[in-house]
């Protein structure tokens with residue numbers, strides 16, 4: 566198979582979006598066997614690298630692949646996995662699956678909202694946490710479950726929340 570030509574484009578210079586990250590994304594795209602049908606894979610990689618997909622990154626991908634920006638935007642907005650806003654340093658997720666819900670996940674998330682001063686999918690003012698409510702994460706035996714990044718907290722009660730937050734706020 567012949568390797569399709571990717572386009573050499575000028576990388577945007579944007580504050581908060583380091584050029585090394587664009588270099589990394591460019592290298593990833595240039596090393597692909599083919600970019601045909603690979604838009605989603607490329608966007609996954611871009612989100613891994615940047616943490617989110619701001620407009621400048623979407624436009625860069627579009628220019629690099631020689632496709633309309635609207636096509637990239639269409640894919641980004643279609644899949645809820647993709648996010649166009651930066652997240653907090655840590656993602657604090659509360660499982661709202663059935664097992665967790667019946668064991669009080671609703672109380673846990675309400676307490677977290679109150680303590681952090683945010684609603685679901687919002688970032689705390691200090692940029693430390695993004696609060697999320699998620700579906701079953703497969704740890705029902707530990708219900709109700711809260712995760713911070715990769716760390717899993719099981720059988721969480723409202724009283725535990727201060728300690729969990731403190732562990733990250735120091």
Ligand code: FES
Pocket residue numbers: 660661662663664665666700701702703704705706708709710
């Ligand atoms: S319902 Fe929460 S881990 Fe399964």
